[in-house]
Amino acid sequence: MRTAYSVDSVRAAERALMARVPDGALMQRAAAGLAVACGQLLGRVYGARVVLLVGSGDNGGDALFAGARLARRGAGVTAVLLAPDRVHGGGLAALLRAGGRVVDAPVGGGADGSADADGSAGVSERALAALDGARLVVDGIVGIGGKGGLRAPAARLVRAAAASGALIVSVDLPSGVDADTGQVRGDAVRADATVTFGTYKPGLLVDPGREYAGAVRLVDIGLDGELGAHDAALEALQYADVERLLPVPGAESDKYRRGVVGVVAGSARYPGAAVLCVAGALRAGAGAVRYVGPAADAVVARFPEALVSAGPPAAAGRVQAWVAGPGLGDDDAFLRDAVAADVPVLIDADGLRLVDVSAVRGRDAPTLLTPHAGEAAALLGVSREEVEGARLESVRELAARYSATVLLKGSTTVVASPGGGAVRVNPTGTSWLATAGSGDVLSGLAGSLLAAGLGAGDAGAVGAFLHGLAGRLAAEGAPVGAQDVAEALPLAWRDVRGA
Numbered sequence: 001m002r003t004a005y006s007v008d009s010v011r012a013a014e015r016a017l018m019a020r021v022p023d024g025a026l027m028q029r030a031a032a033g034l035a036v037a038c039g040q041l042l043g044r045v046y047g048a049r050v051v052l053l054v055g056s057g058d059n060g061g062d063a064l065f066a067g068a069r070l071a072r073r074g075a076g077v078t079a080v081l082l083a084p085d086r087v088h089g090g091g092l093a094a095l096l097r098a099g100g101r102v103v104d105a106p107v108g109g110g111a112d113g114s115a116d117a118d119g120s121a122g123v124s125e126r127a128l129a130a131l132d133g134a135r136l137v138v139d140g141i142v143g144i145g146g147k148g149g150l151r152a153p154a155a156r157l158v159r160a161a162a163a164s165g166a167l168i169v170s171v172d173l174p175s176g177v178d179a180d181t182g183q184v185r186g187d188a189v190r191a192d193a194t195v196t197f198g199t200y201k202p203g204l205l206v207d208p209g210r211e212y213a214g215a216v217r218l219v220d221i222g223l224d225g226e227l228g229a230h231d232a233a234l235e236a237l238q239y240a241d242v243e244r245l246l247p248v249p250g251a252e253s254d255k256y257r258r259g260v261v262g263v264v265a266g267s268a269r270y271p272g273a274a275v276l277c278v279a280g281a282l283r284a285g286a287g288a289v290r291y292v293g294p295a296a297d298a299v300v301a302r303f304p305e306a307l308v309s310a311g312p313p314a315a316a317g318r319v320q321a322w323v324a325g326p327g328l329g330d331d332d333a334f335l336r337d338a339v340a341a342d343v344p345v346l347i348d349a350d351g352l353r354l355v356d357v358s359a360v361r362g363r364d365a366p367t368l369l370t371p372h373a374g375e376a377a378a379l380l381g382v383s384r385e386e387v388e389g390a391r392l393e394s395v396r397e398l399a400a401r402y403s404a405t406v407l408l409k410g411s412t413t414v415v416a417s418p419g420g421g422a423v424r425v426n427p428t429g430t431s432w433l434a435t436a437g438s439g440d441v442l443s444g445l446a447g448s449l450l451a452a453g454l455g456a457g458d459a460g461a462v463g464a465f466l467h468g469l470a471g472r473l474a475a476e477g478a479p480v481g482a483q484d485v486a487e488a489l490p491l492a493w494r495d496v497r498g499a
């Protein structure tokens with residue numbers, strides 16, 4: 001399991017550890033790991049031109065100490081100081097001892113400027129000139145102490161760094177990205193790589209922050225033992241976690257023991273949604289799929305193994321979980337039946353628009369809601385952009401409002417439980433999955449996992465993992481349709497099981 005901790009937890013763990021190690025030891029560990037990563041990216045350190053963008057906090061200190069190490073290996077290192085009067089003293093001294101150069105960013109060496117008429121944002125020509133011809137820029141402007149988007153002088157330098165064509169490595173996290181949420185307000189660094197210390201920060205694993213971070217490398221600075229006393233803010237299942245959770249049939253299994261999933265989906269207008277939902281459900285662990293609704297002919301024509309009926313759900317026979325909503329149109333009668341059943345229910349697509357909040361809150365058995373950003377926005381009464389910019393906050397808020405597990409689909413799929421706790425973030429997503437009907441496959445898949453006995457959080461996280469993996473395997477760099485994704489699900493299972 002990959003975990004990420006909040007800034008408050010990191011700070012507390014850091015305090016506890018600092019009480020037991022010599023002064024400055026953590027920064028030295030961080031800087032050593034950072035310098036190694038920079039060296040690997042550069043290939044040849046000797047003679048390379050490196051520019052450090054140095055802010056006023058310890059993030060800048062890390063950059064300066066790492067710069068000193070690179071300078072000792074023969075790199076030409078220039079530190080651009082954003083706040084020369086508040087720079088990390090020890091780091092600056094180390095860089096100068098190693099032969100590094102220093103340039104003040106503010107014109108005249110004063111404090112931070114603000115945007116001005118000539119667009120220089122108070123940044124000196126010498127600071128901008130330092131970036132010309134750099135091979136590597138180290139972003140030590142701000143780390144977990146950052147507030148809001150970058151201030152104007154920092155933003156000006158970051159734009160110049162991007163235009164220079166140099167590789168950009170962010171220290172701890174890209175400056176301008178909120179460490180706890182991944183939100184980006186205004187300007188932020190777009191890094192090729194980020195070297196983070198002690199633990200992942202949530203903002204490195206969730207979009208939009210994740211996209212700004214590039215390839216993320218974690219450097220161990222000894223925080224693990226101390227972090228154990230805190231709850232993780234985020235968890236990302238890895239292959240081995242998913243493998244443990246997959247419902248693999250045993251010798252005594254029959255279709256009922258494996259679980260039967262019921263599907264309430266499709267309409268005369270949207271029969272395809274029913275077919276795709278069943279396609280996902282058939283390849284996910286349940287022993288049988290019952291389809292209930294007006295698209296029964298289309299479903300059975302494509303999947304003779306599906307048990308179909310015209311409805312209602314209450315008369316369909318035994319099921320261990322329902323999936324309700326894809327392609328339903330405006331008819332909510334079968335949806336109500338499914339929501340009233342005393343088994344786990346997954347609600348998706350039209351079902352999310354039609355369902356009553358109090359009916360969901362009143363359920364005893366687990367409920368899993370699977371909105372995309374647009375649907376989540378409608379449920380929360382905000383814009384789609386607000387949901388996309390604040391995925392963690394949005395998914396937690398929906399889980400609390402509906403007393404349900406919520407899987408928010410999108411560039412980073414996240415799953416929150418009604419009782420709070422760590423949000424699950426899916427590491428396998430791919431933009432090839434942004435295709436019509438792909439969500440219907442996911443709802444069938446995750447519902448089938450519910451029927452097979454997984455809890456709602458696990459069904460959502462494992463479903464998203466397999467779905468992402470299937471999308472990647474099906475796509476291999478070319479566009480795919482939702483059916484291709486469903487058909488690649490067995491490949492994803494085999495990949496996870498190492499079979």
Ligand SMILES: NC(=O)C1=CN([C@@H]2O[C@H](COP(=O)(O)OP(=O)(O)OC[C@H]3O[C@@H](n4cnc5c(N)ncnc54)[C@H](OP(=O)(O)O)[C@@H]3O)[C@@H](O)[C@H]2O)[C@@H](O)CC1
Pocket residue numbers: 010011014026027030055056057058059060062141142143144145146147148149150151154171172173176197198221223
């Ligand atoms: N935790 C650990 O275990 C370890 C942590 N380590 C390192 O320490 C880092 C945290 O250091 P930190 O606490 O000094 O804060 P940091 O991120 O440098 O920022 C604070 C400064 O930034 C400024 N500033 C704020 N917002 C800004 C903006 N939008 N745009 C521009 N500037 C802005 C703010 O200025 P002010 O608001 O005061 O004017 C303040 O001076 C951490 O990320 C890691 O790299 C490692 O050394 C090893 C162990």
Ligand SMILES: [K+]
Pocket residue numbers: 059139140141142143170171172173174175
């Ligand atoms: K940074």
